[in-house]
Amino acid sequence: MTEMLSYEFMQRALIAAVFTGLAAPAIGTFLVQRRLALLGDGIGHVALTGVALGLLTNVAPVLTAIVVAIIGAIIIELLRMFGRTSGDVALAMLFYGGISGGVLLINLAGESAATLNTFLFGSITTVSNSDLVVVALLAVLVIGLAVGLSPQLFAVCQDEEHAQVSGVPVRVYSILIAVLAAVTITVAMRTVGLLLVSALMVVPVAASQQLTRSFRTTHLAAMAIGLFAAVGGVVSSYQINTQPGPTIVLLALAVFAVAALFGAAARRVRGRRHPVDFARGDI
Amino acid sequence: MSERSTQPLKARGVSVALDGRPVLRQVDLDVSAGEFVALLGANGSGKSTFVRAATGLVPMSSGTVELFGTPLDRFRDRHRLGYVPQRSRAVAGVPATVHEVVMSGRLAHRRLLGWSTKADAAAVTAAISRVGLPDRTRSSLSELSGGQQQRVLIARALASEAELLVMDEPTAGVDHDNQESLAELLGGLVHEGTSVLLVAHELGPLRPLIDRAIVLHSGEVAYEGPCEGLVGEDHAHVHMHTGQPPVPEGLTGEGVWR
Ligand SMILES: Nc1ncnc2c1ncn2[C@@H]1O[C@H](COP(=O)(O)OP(=O)(O)OP(=O)(O)O)[C@@H](O)[C@H]1O
Numbered sequence: 426m427t428e429m430l431s432y433e434f435m436q437r438a439l440i441a442a443v444f445t446g447l448a449a450p451a452i453g454t455f456l457v458q459r460r461l462a463l464l465g466d467g468i469g470h471v472a473l474t475g476v477a478l479g480l481l482t483n484v485a486p487v488l489t490a491i492v493v494a495i496i497g498a499i500i501i502e503l504l505r506m507f508g509r510t511s512g513d514v515a516l517a518m519l520f521y522g523g524i525s526g527g528v529l530l531i532n533l534a535g536e537s538a539a540t541l542n543t544f545l546f547g548s549i550t551t552v553s554n555s556d557l558v559v560v561a562l563l564a565v566l567v568i569g570l571a572v573g574l575s576p577q578l579f580a581v582c583q584d585e586e587h588a589q590v591s592g593v594p595v596r597v598y599s600i601l602i603a604v605l606a607a608v609t610i611t612v613a614m615r616t617v618g619l620l621l622v623s624a625l626m627v628v629p630v631a632a633s634q635q636l637t638r639s640f641r642t643t644h645l646a647a648m649a650i651g652l653f654a655a656v657g658g659v660v661s662s663y664q665i666n667t668q669p670g671p672t673i674v675l676l677a678l679a680v681f682a683v684a685a686l687f688g689a690a691a692r693r694v695r696g697r698r699h700p701v702d703f704a705r706g707d708i
Numbered sequence: 709m710s711e712r713s714t715q716p717l718k719a720r721g722v723s724v725a726l727d728g729r730p731v732l733r734q735v736d737l738d739v740s741a742g743e744f745v746a747l748l749g750a751n752g753s754g755k756s757t758f759v760r761a762a763t764g765l766v767p768m769s770s771g772t773v774e775l776f777g778t779p780l781d782r783f784r785d786r787h788r789l790g791y792v793p794q795r796s797r798a799v800a801g802v803p804a805t806v807h808e809v810v811m812s813g814r815l816a817h818r819r820l821l822g823w824s825t826k827a828d829a830a831a832v833t834a835a836i837s838r839v840g841l842p843d844r845t846r847s848s849l850s851e852l853s854g855g856q857q858q859r860v861l862i863a864r865a866l867a868s869e870a871e872l873l874v875m876d877e878p879t880a881g882v883d884h885d886n887q888e889s890l891a892e893l894l895g896g897l898v899h900e901g902t903s904v905l906l907v908a909h910e911l912g913p914l915r916p917l918i919d920r921a922i923v924l925h926s927g928e929v930a931y932e933g934p935c936e937g938l939v940g941e942d943h944a945h946v947h948m949h950t951g952q953p954p955v956p957e958g959l960t961g962e963g964v965w966r
């Protein structure tokens with residue numbers, strides 16, 4: 426453990442994992458609440474085109490990725506708002522366009538499959554100090570807005586029309602959610618990679634809601650699970666010598682499996698202790 | 709004169725086209741302060757569309773709506789308006805407690821990035837007990853029955869302590885006893901000066917509260933007057949649906965809002 430911490434690249438990797446692990450579920454909870462769990466994947470694919478564009482034009486891939494991902498996120502929200510395309514079809518088109526564009530541009534840039542691989546599955550151990558600063562700043566922004574605006578975001582995701590009648594600028598918040606998701610994806614690109622980014626936004630939420638009843642607990646517990654999976658994944662990937670991205674995601678899935686078992690057991694116990702009470706809550 | 713300018717709802721010549729098809733034609737509808745107005749009509753006659761146009765959810769092709777004397781597009785005092793949408797899908801992808809959902813009815817009172825205040829908490833608790841669910845406050849919405857969920861949506865509208873309540877079939881799926889408690893509750897609110905625009909198929913226990921009924925037929929006002937005047941065709945219309953279960957959303961064309 427101490428040996429591991431003595432490597433500077435591992436210190437950076439762990440710090441990046443902390444920020445990613447907290448930020449991804451912080452915004453992912455709202456995506457799941459809106460039933461747009463796959464939005465993260467769609468934006469991730471689009472971000473790949475952004476990365477490729479960066480490699481082709483010799484601009485930092487993180488920058489081009491973030492710009493392209495935000496544009497993609499806004500387009501998908503506009504399609505949902507004004508277009509006749511339903512959310513899932515718009516998403517499917519993003520998937521196809523993003524991945525084809527990305528691979529095509531990477532070919533044009535003359536980059537090898539290995540480069541592609543680092544973006545698809547993450548390369549947390551190559552995080553530089555300046556990368557780390559960008560990751561930290563963006564993650565703090567995402568976490569701050571996702572937690573600070575949670576009453577508004579909750580209302581928009583729970584019942585868009587009611588929120589609008591209550592005077593919440595629903596379109597602004599919808600676009601904000603998509604943009605924050607896009608930012609998170611570029612933040613997490615280095616840690617878990619574009620193909621698995623969305624897993625870190627969705628799986629911790631799925632895990633925490635096995636055990637919770639309220640939105641607030643689900644939100645916070647998801648962030649805790651994300652933190653555990655990201656840090657635990659980096660540590661175990663070092664110990665068993667695997668790629669961090671998939672290790673993090675498998676760890677999150679393991680937490681989900683345990684939570685699902687516990688949740689089912691807890692519900693059975695509760696059911697036995699309080700046999701069906703027909704009058705409960707009904708007057 | 710000042711009485712007129714604070715009239716909660718004043719709609720003139722409201723026409724709405726959805727997908728290029730006219731759904732409402734030249735509807736005039738007023739709700740005065742302290743008045744209880746029922747909006748009736750067959751499935752697809754445009755009741756929800758009117759309510760959605762009047763609250764700014766669907767654009768009008770012509771006509772004007774004033775809320776409390778302010779044109780709809782400039783109306784900012786959203787806390788004066790409480791809304792119960794017509795829907796069956798209140799449950800989202802992440803669990804939320806009754807308290808949390810009802811608390812979202814307080815948003816128009818709250819500041820950006822602010823904690824909820826004692827007043828917010830008190831209004832939420834009061835609204836939840838008013839719909840008879842005080843012991844389910846911490847339950848997840850998905851653990852409640854359809855009728856209980858409907859009452860949660862009513863509580864969310866009540867929590868705003870609004871001066872005008874716009875309710876789209878709030879009693880759909882609510883049993884007779886709870887409709888009676890709702891009638892009692894609304895009666896009390898109207899007595900205190902709250903105005904109500906209620907869409908319903910079945911007036912049931914609410915009938916004695918209603919000052920004026922408006923019947924829509926194919927997007928046009930077919931009758932306006934007291935409940936007792938609901939005779940002939942309109943009467944048949946209102947009663948045709950009495951006792952029928954609410955039509956699932958998918959069948960009414962309401963569900964297309966993704
Ligand atoms: N999103 C939509 N796009 C196109 N047409 C729609 C849409 N929503 C409703 N309509 C149509 O508008 C008409 C009026 O619908 P509306 O929902 O206002 O009826 P309603 O009176 O509320 O009926 P119900 O009693 O079933 O609630 C219907 O003919 C319906 O087919």
Ligand SMILES: [Mg+2]
Nearest residue numbers: 755756757794
């Ligand atoms: Mg309707």
